[in-house]
Amino acid sequence: MLLSLIGIIALLLHVIGMLAAMHAVMNTRTPQGAFAWVLGLALLPYFTLLPYLFLGRSRFHGYVDLHQARRRQLRSIIAKEHAATDPLLPALARYTAIASMADARFHQGQRLRLLIDGEATFDAIFAAIAEARQCVLMQFFIFHDDQLGRRMQQALLERAAAGVEVYVLYDGIGSHALPKHYVETLRAGGVAIHPFATQQRSNRFQLNFRNHRKIVVIDGWRGFVGGLNVGDEYLGLKPPLAPWRDTHMELQGPAVADLQRSFAEDWHWVTDALPPLLPTRTGDGGASTLIAATGPADAQESCSLLFVSLIHAAQQRLWLTTPYFVPDQAVMSALRLAVFRGVDVRILIPSRPDHYTVFLASGLYAHDAVCAGIRMFRYRPGFVHQKVLLVDHDTTSIGSMNLDSRSFRLNFEITALNVDEDFATEVEAMLEHDFAQTDELNEDSYRKASYLKRLAMHVARLFDPVL
Structure with missing residues (x-):
């Protein structure tokens, strides 16, 4: 009796494995990835079915539809404030394919600041937050409830108490260790904060898609982008990986509008609402900058x-x-x-x-x-x-x-x-x-x-x- 039951379960797992393998063939983006999943699901479904539930999907349709529909609309909204009047400089011509693929453009007159390692980066970000008068948009893959995380929490609460609109996105997988009380404290203090999810209905079986972006926009004209997240390890305070070597940058000028646009797309997906889209300031620097936001919703890789x-x-x-x-x-x-x-x-x-x-x-x-x-x-x-x-x-x-x-x-x-x-x-x-x-x-x-x-x-x- 027991052996018969085990045989039925094994047969059922193989049938489900074959169905999952068919799904992998139709939906995995690369032949290498499809072959790896098919081999495992067909021959060893006992070990690969569960991982496939979490990691198998390489695309999703809800965000794709919204992404394509909203991108043009948001670009149109921002373009009303910032007409594309800059002539294309010869030095930029070799990157026209990138601009076309990313549906973006180079903005001239950017003032750029190189931020080397965590201390310089977060000193600059905290100083910019303290000077915010209208709006703070913040997005990180990882928030930790540690010394740096609590300092960031306090900075955002102070700006919210001063009447500044504060919007925060974090990745639900990257920030899986973030305790509920951290988020609840921010919400109670007037900060709008949400985890990014790739489906509007919660899917606890989907871990594959992660929002790895790091964006800070202050009052629509001052932006930060780079590799650091909000956690003590990014300050080099956690051996054995310390010292932690990382780079961020600050930019001021019209290209910040595209950082704002990227945040707005992700925020709208999560909340069905838009954050403030503030006008940027005319840049007084000498750099030309293009903001390229990429992801699995794009038609190309x-x-x-x-x-x-x-x-x-x-x-x-x-x-x-x-x-x-x-x-x-x-x-x-x-x-x-x-x-x-x-x-x-x-x-x-x-x-x-x-x-x-x-x-x-x-x-x-x-x-x-x-x-x-x-x-x-x-x-x-x-x-x-x-x-x-x-x-x-x-x-x-x-x-x-x-x-x-x-x-x-x-x-x-x-x-x-x-x-x-x-x-x-x-x-x-x-x-x-x-x-x-x-x-x-x-x-x-x-x-x-x-x-x-x-x-x-x-x-x-x-x-x-x-x-």
Whole structure:
């Protein structure tokens, strides 16, 4: 009797596994990801059905429909205040494909400020919040109820008490450890705060899509974007990853309208309402900036294509730093071609893991890159989390985008693409200081590793569609 029951359950699981495999074939974005899911679901449904419930979907229709309908409407609302009158400068022409893909444009006259590491970043953000008079928009992947998180909570409560409208979004998965009383305290103090969810009806089985964006907009004209979240580890206060190496930036000028627009799209999805869309101020700086917001609702894999386009634009230099080096085939091919063009390609990655599976996969991809002539460096002092790219003498990208499948296809991301020689010189000096504290990899770095470690690297790479 017991054996018969076990047999029936096993048969049922295999039938469900086959149905799930059919769903994976029809809905997984990449052939590699589809093949991995189909193999597991068809042969080992006992182990793969539950993970597929949480991680299997690579797209969703509700947000896609709203995203496409609202994007033009929001752009139209903001465009009434800011007509696109800037002529296209010759230096920007090589990025027209990015502008078209992202449905965005370069804004001229931006004043930019490079913020290196957590202390500089949050000092600038707290100072800007204290000066807010109308509205604060804030979005982070992670909020922690720790020293920095409580300081942020108090700053937002003070502005709300002063009559400033405060709107906060956090990712429900990234901030899974955030206690309810943290959110309830903010709401009781007049702060509008919500978790981002990819379905308007709660779906506890959906963990795949995460809003990884980090955005702060003050009074419609002062914005921040970059790699840091709200937690003590981002100040380098939590060993063993300390010191924490990260980069943010501040921008003032009309490009902040596009940071505001990105926040408004996400806020509307969650609440069916719009936050204030305040006019920006005319910029008095010398930079041109394009805000590129990407995500799984896009018709194309826009994050991956953005990296490919930037790599192809490089003629002399491409310096890149990322915590997770798990490139897809298109990005890896673009990097190889850049080497053949004679471009100085350097990539900075961590020497310490925060996610060990990703770290192992990154090690194997780093070996492949070294064999292709790409210079790879591991940062010694602590964990490097910054997402920075430097192209030639004038172009920088600072934002939330990692070089991995999750950012390419599953996460909502954002970056500021800046064309300005002076700002690029600052970023160059910052990265030169970082590269001076690294160990350069060579082919022996992989070959001298133990067999078991090399095997673990290859096994880890099998999971790169969901890393």
